[in-house]
Amino acid sequence: MWVADMDFRVAPCILEALQERVNHGIFGYTEIPSRWAKAYQNWWSKRHDFRIEEHWLVFCTGIVPALSSLVRKLTTPNESVLVQSPVYNCFFSSIKNNGTRVLCNELVYKNGEYEIDWADFEKKLSDPQTTLFILCNPHNPIGKIWKKTELARMGELCAKHGVTVISDEIHCDLTEPNLSYTPFASASEICENIGISCISPTKAFNIAGLNTAAVFAKNKFLRHKAYRAFNTDEIAEPNAFAVTATIAAYEKGSEWLDELRVYLSENKKIVRDNSVQAGLTADWTRATFIVRVSHLQKLKDFAYTERVPIKEALDVALERFLQDQHNLLSHDKERHGGEILRIDGEKTYTVKEVAERQGFMVK
Ligand SMILES: Cc1ncc(COP(=O)(O)O)c(C=O)c1O
Numbered sequence: 001m002w003v004a005d006m007d008f009r010v011a012p013c014i015l016e017a018l019q020e021r022v023n024h025g026i027f028g029y030t031e032i033p034s035r036w037a038k039a040y041q042n043w044w045s046k047r048h049d050f051r052i053e054e055h056w057l058v059f060c061t062g063i064v065p066a067l068s069s070l071v072r073k074l075t076t077p078n079e080s081v082l083v084q085s086p087v088y089n090c091f092f093s094s095i096k097n098n099g100t101r102v103l104c105n106e107l108v109y110k111n112g113e114y115e116i117d118w119a120d121f122e123k124k125l126s127d128p129q130t131t132l133f134i135l136c137n138p139h140n141p142i143g144k145i146w147k148k149t150e151l152a153r154m155g156e157l158c159a160k161h162g163v164t165v166i167s168d169e170i171h172c173d174l175t176e177p178n179l180s181y182t183p184f185a186s187a188s189e190i191c192e193n194i195g196i197s198c199i200s201p202t203k204a205f206n207i208a209g210l211n212t213a214a215v216f217a218k219n220k221f222l223r224h225k226a227y228r229a230f231n232t233d234e235i236a237e238p239n240a241f242a243v244t245a246t247i248a249a250y251e252k253g254s255e256w257l258d259e260l261r262v263y264l265s266e267n268k269k270i271v272r273d274n275s276v277q278a279g280l281t282a283d284w285t286r287a288t289f290i291v292r293v294s295h296l297q298k299l300k301d302f303a304y305t306e307r308v309p310i311k312e313a314l315d316v317a318l319e320r321f322l323q324d325q326h327n328l329l330s331h332d333k334e335r336h337g338g339e340i341l342r343i344d345g346e347k348t349y350t351v352k353e354v355a356e357r358q359g360f361m362v363k
Pocket residue numbers: 004061062063064065088136140168170171200202208212213
């Protein structure tokens with residue numbers, strides 16, 4: 001299992017709907033019924049206080065495929081796409097694999113919170129080569145739920161510099177039990193008009209393997225671009241279970257999801273408390289099922305850029321980091337017999353250098 005999944009069994013309402021679909025016994029091509037759009041509409045109205053018009057919605061087989069497809073359609077090679085790092089790794093691959101450059105507006109870590117460096121954000125937007133901004137709302141991996149005022153300010157600055165916004169909102173239903181998120185499109189009229197939002201039940205309901213997602217855009221030009229992009233890239237057709245699972249999740253999964261959010265919140269608290277006992281600190285992530293534990297978190301963020309002073313405490317954290325972060329590092333056991341060497345002295349290293357010295361492969 002990869003870090004982006006939960007190991008909970010899927011909600012009974014989804015299993016029952018899928019079972020029924022299996023019993024139907026015919027698995028030809030699937031048309032997307034208006035009930036599919038209604039399910040999204042009702043969910044966003046009830047849970048996120050935002051009205052999505054039916055014709056704004058476009059089906060796609062996943063958010064990462066949609067990001068890549070939109071980057072291809074909305075940019076030309078060598079343009080720059082802005083992201084707020086640290087951020088979900090596939091943003092980088094979707095940008096780079098399609099011939100565009102990544103521009104990072106690095107989030108600033110202060111007192112357990114990440115904040116936007118607004119001057120840097122605007123400077124990077126004002127680069128004539130910057131044409132697209134991929135926002136993560138709520139933000140993976142920092143678990144931040146952006147405030148309405150922050151979203152509106154991002155939208156205003158993007159509009160000022162002619163930059164289109166793609167808002168990836170896949171984590172929006174995994175907020176802490178008493179918290180909700182603000183859809184980017186609901187933050188202001190400007191935001192509603194300059195963006196494409198990516199939404200999906202897959203993260204919250206643990207059905208990523210069913211390949212089902214949607215984007216919506218009020219702006220006709222952007223919506224049409226998304227529609228054309230998904231068609232030319234052949235990511236516009238659902239598999240036999242994609243629509244069924246989405247409808248079941250949004251029509252009947254509310255109670256299950258609320259129980260899950262309480263459970264996740266309690267789990268995250270246990271991890272935070274244990275981290276404190278182990279002499280580490282862990283940030284309170286207001287969304288996602290991810291907990292970020294320092295120094296692991298710091299080291300991960302700095303993996304490619306900053307040089308980190310290796311002090312005694314950090315040494316221990318680094319060792320654990322190297323052992324635990326299978327998603328970032330894989331151990332070359334053949335060459336080093338599975339042993340992890342300690343780093344000593346006061347020299348500084350990037351994690352990448354340390355990893356390379358010790359025969360780890362940075363993925
Ligand atoms: C921010 C973000 N976007 C997209 C995805 C994956 O989306 P999909 O499975 O629909 O491609 C993930 C999975 O972890 C994610 O964290």
